[in-house]
Amino acid sequence: MNSDYDTIYSQFEKNFKEEASPFLTDTSINNTLEIEKIRFNNAKKYNIPVNKIAGSSLARYTKDMLRHCQPLFFIYYIFSMLSELSYYLLIWSTLKCIYLYFTGSEKAFSSKLSYSVSLVFFTCIIIYNAITQGYARNLLFKCSKINIQNVKTKINIFNAFCCFISVVLVAAMALFTYSGSGKVPAASFSLFEIFIFTVAILSISGVHNVIYSSHFTPFITIGYLYMLHKPAETASAISHYIELSLAGFLVSHHLAIPEYKKDVHWQIEFNQTLRQKIITFRVYGALAFFITSMLFAICLRQLIITGLSPGLIIFTAVTLITVVLMFSEIISCNCILKECTAKQP
Incomplete structure (x- = not known):
């Protein structure tokens, strides 16, 4: 990310206003924006790198806020953290299986391998990044209210301690795992199991993201009312x-309602944009519905086999x-798509 504090904040302010206007x-x-401006000003004042408060991606930072x-x-x-973990595990397990395969293990891709240390x-990497960034953001906001000396030194010391x-x-x-003491249970997975875990996390995370970007309550209400057979x-x-x-x-296209109603082109574009978004929702929803249904069936089976337990x-x-x-969510998507088709300009 660019190290120009003012430029980054200006871009963030613009992006945040556009994305947040329909929801906040x-x-x-x-x-x-006022709180983030304080953090950026203090980061510039104490020469703290921008990624300490905003991460490495402006788009991700905007969405986080x-x-x-x-x-x-x-x-x-x-x-978000589980998605990062699944990415790391999938990449590492793939590389590990490839290495083992070319070094003589023909069943590397189907066998369960130990990933305890991994x-x-x-x-630790994910939590380290989250904690250190949170500490830096908190300190940069506090130092505007109270006099805190050596802000950069405090951040560096905290980062070193967490590291x-x-x-x-x-x-x-690593010591407990490779010493063979058996004190730590081994976490063994096959590449296929890690792949399924990654798909499951990304699907559910995708559903969460797209629903939160689409007014969750009114969206789910559509399907709920449809199931209750209330047409009006x-x-x-x-x-x-x-x-x-x-x-x-x-808001995103900087249009006023009168201008939108006069121009059929904008009406067609909105209809197409909404249709594409809802189709995406439906795909994610179908994947998540399948995964959670299978998970529910497994849970029921475990309840029958092992008996009742509070956690389960x-x-x-x-x-x-x-x-x-x-x-x-799937029903809501179908209802909205029908409405888009019926009212297509």
Whole structure:
């Protein structure tokens, strides 16, 4: 990312306003921008690299700030971390299997291999990045209210401490794993299992992202009302959702409603954009519905085999709720697509 603080903040401000306008109030947007401006100013003042507060991607940073202002931010954060972990594991397991295959192990791609140390290593990297960035952001905001000396030194010391802890954890896991003491259970997976895990995480994470980018409550309400056989309420919910989507479209294209209504070209473009988005939602929803349905079936089977346990009951209940939500999401997509087809200019 560019190291010009003012340029990066200006671009972030522009992107954030465009993306957040359909979802957040002007007050929330201005408050967020004000806080981030303080962090950027202090980072510039103390010569702190931009990636310490904004990461390496401006698009990801913008989305993080938007999700942070929306409900249940921690779900997005967990999915983001799990997605990173799945990427690391899939790449590493693929390279490991290729290496073993060419060194004489013909069953490298089908056999289960140990990933105990790899799991700890990649988890430490992800948590290290999250904690150090969070500490830097918190310190850069606080130092505008209270006089904090040696801000850059404090950040560097904290980063070094976290790095030391991570190295110790990885070294300890490697020692216990390769010493053969058996004190640490081995985490063994096949390449196929890691691939399935990656697909599952990315599918569910994708569903979460696209739904949160599409007004979650009115979107799910459509499917819920349809299942209750309430045609009038369903039609009203669809209209409400389309109006919200149109508001976002107008903001992103810098259009006013009168201008939009006069120009058929913009109406056609909005209809096509909405259709493409809903089709994407439906694909993600179908994948997530299939995965969560299989997971729910596995949970039920485990309940029958092993008996009732609080943890498994809670997990099964959450899985069932997710299945219902995904089913409602698919129905919502179908209803909106029918409406788009009926009202196509």
